Amino acid sequence: MPTLHGFSYSNYYNMPKHALLHKGVSFEEDLVYPSAPGYNKLNPAMKVPSFTTDAGQHLAEAAVICEYIEEAYPQKPLFPTDTFERNRVRQLMHVAELYLELPNRRLLPFGFSGTTAPEPLIEEVKAVVERGINSINALASFDPWVAGAEYTMADIYLFYVLAVADMGSASTGIDLNEKIPGLNSWRGKFAADEVAQKVAADMQANKESFFKYISG
Ligand SMILES: N[C@@H](CCC(=O)N[C@@H](CS)C(=O)NCC(=O)O)C(=O)O
Incomplete structure (x- = not known):
């Protein structure tokens, strides 16, 4: 197995x-x-x-x-059979990771320790996140799923990317739900799914162990 x-x-x-x-x-x-x-x-x-x-x-x-x-x-x-559409899904996965997840990840140590991130770092993160917002707005349809009618790996990627992007928003002040029309209602639809609920429950169950790990 x-x-x-x-x-x-x-x-x-x-x-x-x-x-x-x-x-x-x-x-x-x-x-x-x-x-x-x-x-x-x-x-x-x-x-x-x-x-x-x-x-x-x-x-x-x-x-x-x-x-x-x-x-x-x-x-x-979880990927379309059409070559262009399949690679469009990959593009969505990559832009979500590169321009929403990774910049905001730089702010996590400040969030976890309850300290304030330095202003120059926040400005750097905001500039990259702007690229992510523009990319998602240009590429995602949320109709009803990220890449259109079919549920794809882009839905899975964007949803879990947002877990870290949301934490960074506390420092940058960027409200992704406001900047990306359709994001919030799509997120609710994704989260209502049975699989998403199991993953979320397992995540909560691991929280105490994870914080013990990082504090060590
Ligand atoms: N590019 C990697 C990133 C994975 C990643 O950053 N994982 C985090 C946990 S969410 C990690 O292992 N962090 C430990 C570390 O950075 O030392 C991937 O796509 O798998």
Whole structure:
């Protein structure tokens, strides 16, 4: 059986987890934090998630694991068959990660420690987030899903990216729901799904353990 390694408080871990649950794939969850001894054998970059295939091979990077899941488990597809549309979904995944998740991630240590981020850092983050907002507004339809009529990996990616983007908003003051028309109602629709609710419940269940891990 394939194994997903990581922890449920991680938004990146929850992307492939959501895809596996959506497709009804049987898999094991290995609760592990990235500094665990030997974790580098699963992912040399020491980041969560990583994935072990049925054949015992290790993969890492959430987007790569998601693509593997789609190829290995084609049921309930999460990418369009049309070449252009499939790559449009990938573009949405990448812009969400690069211009909404990663800049806001730089502010997480301040949020977690209750300290104020330096103004120059906040300005840098805001400039990058502006690119993300413009990209999502240009590419996403929210009609009803991110890439249009079909529920795709872009929905899963954007939803979990927003977990970190929201935390950064406390420092930047950027209200993504206000800046991206359609975002809030789409988010409600996504979150109402049974799979999203299981992932959210597991995330909450891991919260205490995660904060103990980072405080150590
Ligand atoms: N590019 C990586 C990012 C994963 C990532 O940043 N994971 C966080 C948890 S949400 C992590 O492992 N952080 C530990 C660290 O940075 O040392 C991916 O797509 O999988």
